[in-house]
Amino acid sequence: MKIQNTYELRKAVDRMIDNIKITDIHTHLFTTDFNDLLLWGVDELVTYHYLIAETMRWVDISYDEYWAMSKQEQADLIWDTLFIKNSPYSEACRGVLTVLEKLGLDVSSRDLNSYREYFKQMTVDQYIDKVFEVAGVSSIVMTNDPFEDAEREVWLGDYKADKRFKTALRIDPLLNAWNTKYKCLKEWGYDVKEELDENTLKEIRRFLNDWIDRMNPLYMAASLPPDFVVPEESSRSKIVEECIVPVSLERNVPFAMMIGVKKLVNPQLQVAGDSVGKGDVGTVEYLCAKYPHNKFLVTMLARENQHELCVAARKFRNLLVFGCWWFLNNPSLIEEMTRMRFELLGPSVIPQHSDARMLDQLIYKWTHSRKIIADVLFDKYNDIIATGWTIEEEEIQRDVEKIFGKNFWDFLEREF
Structure with missing residues (x-):
């Protein structure tokens, strides 16, 4: 049906984006098989590392004192500091409020204990179903790291897949800490040594293939520092070109690069202590040009990289x-980046992923991002309508399906 005016356009865009079932291509969530690695509930939500960092700007206690507290004590401190003694309009604080509101809780009560009671009445299986329904998500991609003992134990044991939770093979340790992590491979039966001779490279490829067979991942992923460069004389560069690239091509498992993390600039903040730095888009261009039959998924953490990456x-x-990603997951930056990507690349992008570390975050991150993406898409359609072009509702539906999932699955050459 043809769109007749801006009112119809706005209604159509909002309706289609509100109703679309999303494939969230990168999260840190887990199935229930991973037990305590699946984080959920209001205390986990309130003690998210963004909120820890915000709180420590206000309170007069040492970092050690904070980390010695129980989870509930930490949540009480954060709630009192950021939600009671200050207005909670940072994106991380607003996100907590959005989750509570979307779950039907009384945000105006400001009563953290009453929110706790709501979650006590839920089983984790019930809550997974609830969150997927409220967030409008059909499937999510986990982050699965065989170097993490708790995860590895599950994969080597009796893992029962939940079809909503897709896998991604995390390979940071291979690239960022080979000088120590090669010992893990050796313990696991791979004939490797620190020197990257031909046999060691062959064994790294065998390790990757073994875990691809075990996990059936949609992609291999690594979080990489700002100084990540290929080519260079380093173990990381050599493993990328001699192991990751050939296995990725052979198995049709794209390499996802998340570039720009500065680890633990403040070690006392622990999980909240990472920062951001500008990366080298030239490395992305080099890999794409030298290996044209390989597929690369890329997100970069620094705002300063976004235009060059789009080009x-x-x-x-x-x-x-x-x-x-991460520090870019703020409304003003999401809008800026989405506009730039649509203007340079049309609908051939994936405008957002949640990067959720708590199950609950799927609700607020997709609630907030849907609205921003809808606003930008409405403006872009208006721009072309102003030229005399006409828009059909079916065309809007097609575009929305692409940017919220189909582009990803088509790129992988896999079925939804």
Whole structure:
């Protein structure tokens, strides 16, 4: 049906984006098989590392004192500091309020204990179903790291897949800490040594293939520092070109690069202590050009990298740009980046992923992002309608399906 005016356009865009079932291509969530690794509930939500960092700007206690507290004590401190003694309009605080409101709780009560009672009445299985329904998500991609003992134990044991939870093979340790992590491979029966000779490279490829067989991952992923460069004389660069790239091509498992993390700039903050740095888009261009039959998913953490990355994606069809990651997951930056990507790349991007570390975060991150993406898409359609172009509702539906999932599955050459 043809759109007749801006009112109809707005209604159509909002309706289709509100109703679309999303594939969330990158999270840190887990199935119930992983037990306590699946984080959920109001105390976990309130003690998210963003909120820890915000709180420590206000309170007069040492970092050690904070970490010695129980989870509930930490949540009480954060709630009192950020929600009671200050207005909670940072994106992380607002996100907590959005989750509570979408779950039907009385946000105006400001009563953390009453919220706790709501979650006590839920089983984790019930809550997973509830969150997927409220967030409008059909499937999510986990982050699965065989170097983490608690995860590895599950994978080597009796893992029962939940079809909503897809897998991704996390390979940071291979790339960022080979000088120590090669010992793990050796313990696991791989004939490796620190020197990257031909046999060691062959064994790394065998390790990757073994875990691809075990996990059936949609992609291999690594969080990489700002100084990540290929090519260079380093173990990381050599493993990328001699192991990751050939296995990725052979198995049709794209390599996802998340570039720009500065680890533990404040070690006392522990999980909240990482920061951001500008990365090298030239490395992305090099890999895409040298390996044109390989597929690369890329997101970068620094705002300063976004324009250059978009331009790179115009040049390489084997590059799929995705998401507004971590410190970029703020409304003003999501809007800026989404507009730029649509203007440079049309609908051939994945505008967002949640990066959720708590199950509950699927609700607020997708609630907030849907609205921003709808606003930008409405403006873009208005721009072309102003030229005399006409828009059909079916065309809007097609575009919405692409940016919220189909682009990803088509890039992988896999079924939904």
